[in-house]
Amino acid sequence: MKIGLSILSLLSISSALANTESSPPDFNFPLKCHYGKNCFIQNYFDTQPGPQAKDYRCGSMTYSGHKGTDIRIKNLVEMNSGVNVIAAAPGTVHAIRNNMNDTYLRKQDRARLNPVGLGNAVIINHGSGWQSIYGHMKKSSVRVKKGDQVTTGMVIGEIGLSGLTEFPHLHFGIKHHGVNIDPFTASGASGSCGNTMSSLWSEQALETLVYQPGYLLDYGFSGTAPKNYREVETGAFYNNITPDDKTLFFWVRLAGLMASDSIELKLFSSDDNLIKTHRFPKNKNYKAQQVIYLGVKKDPSTLPVKKAQVNVWRNRILYINKTVDTPKE
Numbered sequence: 001m002k003i004g005l006s007i008l009s010l011l012s013i014s015s016a017l018a019n020t021e022s023s024p025p026d027f028n029f030p031l032k033c034h035y036g037k038n039c040f041i042q043n044y045f046d047t048q049p050g051p052q053a054k055d056y057r058c059g060s061m062t063y064s065g066h067k068g069t070d071i072r073i074k075n076l077v078e079m080n081s082g083v084n085v086i087a088a089a090p091g092t093v094h095a096i097r098n099n100m101n102d103t104y105l106r107k108q109d110r111a112r113l114n115p116v117g118l119g120n121a122v123i124i125n126h127g128s129g130w131q132s133i134y135g136h137m138k139k140s141s142v143r144v145k146k147g148d149q150v151t152t153g154m155v156i157g158e159i160g161l162s163g164l165t166e167f168p169h170l171h172f173g174i175k176h177h178g179v180n181i182d183p184f185t186a187s188g189a190s191g192s193c194g195n196t197m198s199s200l201w202s203e204q205a206l207e208t209l210v211y212q213p214g215y216l217l218d219y220g221f222s223g224t225a226p227k228n229y230r231e232v233e234t235g236a237f238y239n240n241i242t243p244d245d246k247t248l249f250f251w252v253r254l255a256g257l258m259a260s261d262s263i264e265l266k267l268f269s270s271d272d273n274l275i276k277t278h279r280f281p282k283n284k285n286y287k288a289q290q291v292i293y294l295g296v297k298k299d300p301s302t303l304p305v306k307k308a309q310v311n312v313w314r315n316r317i318l319y320i321n322k323t324v325d326t327p328k329e
Helices: 002-022 078-083 106-117 205-207 229-233
Strands: 039-043 068-074 084-086 091-097 119-125 130-137 156-157 170-177 179-181 217-223 246-259 261-269 276-281 285-298 305-312 317-325
Touching: 039 285, 119 156, 119 317, 130 156, 156 179, 205 261, 217 305, 217 317, 229 285, 246 305, 261 285, 276 285
Parallel strands: none
Antiparallel strands: 039 068, 068 170, 084 156, 091 119, 119 130, 130 170, 170 179, 217 246, 246 285, 261 276, 261 305, 305 317
């Protein structure tokens, strides 16, 4: 009887140790920023093994074959000022890269950059085959080297625009024995979505990372209209108006737009009289981000624009409604 109990005890201890060794760490949010205010998730992990991409909530906020979570900031001004990337869990630095330039991806550079697509990056080993990957970091910002021990929250570099990327962000990835894992589901590209019961995020991170299927990224006023999002990201179009401007433009940048979304911009005078409004055609497909604008000629004989508004409907439900004051010239 005593021998039997001893064997059972040993088996229980062995099982407990095995579970401890194979269990993943809890991953904290890997950036020093205010999620939902100055940093946002633009692309989630693609849960589908085939070409039809879906995020963990069965939504469209991903693209085919994406094996990480893209956490973006608004523009290059914020990137240049420095947004810290931090270790999401304790571990040992496995590898780094720190010498690639920060630049928007050009079509002619894709083949050359494919082998180093994550740009400046850090890979951290957490034991039992678990790794976290931090990609597209700023050139010369990486503060750790191979073999360094890191703790949760330790600064390892800064967010950047290196490698195969078209906007300033951190690509955060998790692997287990070489298999890419979605931190929101704790599983790979299994073909299923909608299961939100399992997660590799810490409790605090999971509470912070509210799923946002469409949001207002930023907005501003300018004397000329921005041609595209890259011009917006220079920072030159944020409330950049002068008395000499002949036209006033109100622009907005939206992210996570669905094909069913309907967008409207309005301009008002100081007494809330409507000066101009425009309802834009619905997109034919999902848009990861989109810049739109509404302009009006500055005429002394007409009321000046004092307020602007953006409205976005999804399936006839208003889910974005923002009114802002025109800045002083």
